[in-house]
Amino acid sequence: MTLELFEPGEVPSVMQPAPAVAIGSLAEPKRWRLYVSATPDAEPLRPLWRLHQGRTLFAGTLDRNASHQHGAPVYLAGLCGSFRLRIRENPWQSCRAALIPAGVPHELDLAGEPVSVLYIEPTVGNAHALAPLVGNAIEVGGALVGATGETGLMRELYEDRASLNWVDAAITDLVDFSQTRARRTLDARVSRAISVLESAEPDTLVSVTNAAQAAGLSVSRLQHLFSEEMGVSFRRYRAWVRMLRAIDEIAAGSSFTEAAHAAGFADQSHFAHDFRKTFGAPASRSLTNVRV
CATH class of the missing domain: 2.60.120.10 (Jelly Rolls)
Structure with a gap:
């Protein structure tokens, strides 16, 4: 996907820009300053x-x-x-x-x-x-x-x-x-295929054939158009939808095991493996003790 950048210097007025920092390659990690909350409290902030x-x-x-x-x-x-x-x-x-x-x-x-x-x-x-x-x-x-x-x-x-x-x-x-400042919208046929994915029951695996029928396209044409529009394959996006369902369950108070089953994963290990693959870190790092 090629992004069409906004005009140079064009920054929405609602933004509160931080002090500018130089963008450039770093050979060594920078020395971090400690984070200081604007609202200090004895209890650490939860994710x-x-x-x-x-x-x-x-x-x-x-x-x-x-x-x-x-x-x-x-x-x-x-x-x-x-x-x-x-x-x-x-x-x-x-x-x-x-x-x-x-x-x-x-x-x-x-x-x-x-x-x-x-x-x-x-x-x-x-x-x-x-x-x-x-x-x-x-x-x-x-x-x-x-x-x-x-x-x-x-x-x-x-x-x-x-x-x-x-x-x-x-x-x-x-x-x-x-x-409102965006310059491109999603192809309506891909939108219809995505609607089929998102409306399906969590334990239902929507096939690319079913999605293609909803989009009014052949399977090969949908796969090509989907990747072109989305930047990822139909199969990868289907896995992303399932992952979000599991995260939503955990954010609502479910255990990792309960969330994994509710979202259609085989078990907690399957969920944990896919989470690390999707986010590059273990689920326990960001999904433990979340705010509910």
Whole structure:
């Protein structure tokens, strides 16, 4: 997928850009400053996961995520400063925000600092819908890497222990604002195939044949068009949908085993294996003791 960048210097006024940091290759990891919460409290902040109408948000601390790729575009924002990011086989970059399209391999190094991670599903928009959130950006390996980006709202959501009460409206408004500046929409035939996936029961494996019928296309044509539009294959996106269902169950209070079965995984080990493959880190790192 080739991103059409917004005009140079064009940054949405709603954004609260962080101080600019130089974007460039790093031979050695930078020395991190300790994160200082704007609302100090004796109890550590717990990870925030929220899935709502095609928008998935994670906010919390991470360490290092090995190379991985997602089934949906993702917007990343460092909540206290820059973080290290590697796209494909390119050199490591230091950035404050980034947009990574679906299917683009990348690695993260947060060194225990907090980050927000926002995914949107095709029913909401594609990578172009998130591009305006990244400021002072350059393109690296098909991704946008920015010295600034939308961080103020994300940090507030992370630090407000009651943010589950208002996170849905806030993320919906943010994405809607960004999407008005997007320059490309998803092919309607691919949208119909995705609707079949998302409306199926969790334990039902939707075949590409069924999806092709809903799209009004041959199987081969749907597979080609799906990969072209989405950046990932039909099969990979199907696995992504199942993974989100499991995460949603855990965020609602289910155990890993309960969530795995509810989403259609064979068992907890199957879920754990796929989670590490999808996110580059164990599920226990970000899904333990989440806010509910």
